[in-house]
Amino acid sequence: MAAAAFPPFMDGGGPVSAMLVARLLLGAGHDLLVINVADEAKDEVLDGVPVRRLETLNLYWNYRVPRPAWKKAAWHALENFNPRAFLAMRREIVRFKPDLVLTDSIENVNVATWGAARAAGVPVCHILRSTFLLCWKGSMMRGGENCAGACGSCKATSIGKKAMSRLVDGVVGETDFIIARHTDAGYFPNAETRRIPGVVPRLMADAPRPAPEGRPLRIGFIGVHTPMKGPHILAEAARMIAGSGRAEFLIAGSGQDAYAEALHSQFPEADTRFLGWSDPDAFFPQIDVLVVPSLFQEPFGRVIVEAFAHAVPVIGARSGGIAETIEDGFNGYAVAPGDAGALAATLGRLIDSPEMVASLSAGALSSARRYLPPILSAAYTEFFDRLVQPSRVAPAVAAGNIRR
Secondary structure, rough: OOOOOOOOOOOOOHHHHHHHHHHHHHHHOOOEEEEEOOOOOOEEOOOOEEEEEEEEEOOOOOOOOOOOOOHHHHHHHHHOOOOHHHHHHHHHHHHOOOOOOEEEEEOOOOOHHHHHHHHHHOHHHHHHHEOOOOOOOOOOOEOOOOOOOHHHHHHOOOHHHHHHHHHHHEEOOHHHHHHHHOOOOOOOOEEEEEHHHHHOOOOOOOOOOOOOOOOOOEEEEEEOHHHHOOOOHHHHHHHOOOOOEEEEEEOOOOOOOOOHHHHHHOOOOOEEEEEEEEOOHHHHHOOEEEEHHHHHHHHOHHHHHHHHHOOOOEEEEOOOOHHHHHHOOOOEEEEOOHHHHHHHHEEEEEEEHHHHHHHHHHHHHHHHHHOHHHHHHHHHHHHHHHHHHOOOOOOHHHHOOOOO
């Protein structure tokens, strides 16, 4: 399993999701080795998962650190096919002799991994976690707006990624949305696709939450304070329903720019508590409903299923894959992205009818069971069994082409 990001490096939900998949596969009885890049080469066991760290295969591995423009350009160019990554990953594949190579996102471990697997005659499966293969920024956003498709610069800087995607045998997406976003653009033309959502390790609540009685409805947000996550939309909705004393807002997470600083003044002061960085397991029990107001077209939205596991219903923007997880009237409600009025109206319904919270909480807890390890490990195992059938893949040199 070649993972672009893996603990202890934590940058968003990617490393968490990769670790959960690794533990899921080990729990299902598979023999697994995670390959990851880091500052120094070393072998270790992290929470029971064997990990081999390789020194960076590109010019650098942590692309969150500011770099000179020329170095960023060179990094992106090498992400289209990095010979050094090809040789390193081929060496690891030959050493471990896997039945399957799984790439969990692809930055730094590089699309050359797919070529290395094909050269060794090993089938390869890729898990989509972002739009990095389509967009050099990985967000498909420009000027604060979602892109309908890849722009000219993104297409030009992704030629190699698209070409190498022909070598992939299987693609897993946490939503149909993220799969279609790639296949509609011509990626993975030879791959079988499968929707397997993100896993929650266990149910964190024993029973649905009761209706709030004798106190305000507690409305929560947790995440990075950036425009693409939309907390300012929740702030606008909060101002629309402020002053009644029937709702309070708990805002977790943080940001490091003027937008994040200004966010404090946008919420009604008397009704809002800013908690800063918060452990989700400590945060969710404090709220009655979670709001996910993303303007960004989320590939999945892990925070939603985490809320479900705590029996917390979700009101989310109908952005990207979010709408595939929320069922209106059962485990929450989906509203149009950026529509503060619709969000305020939906929150108002819960304020006026608090018994709805108990009903939605029951639906959220029921929904969380779909994301538990036994169900998803069976889905991965069934898909992998299909991909490792002996007739599926032959070494490129023997086959004379990239497919059978």
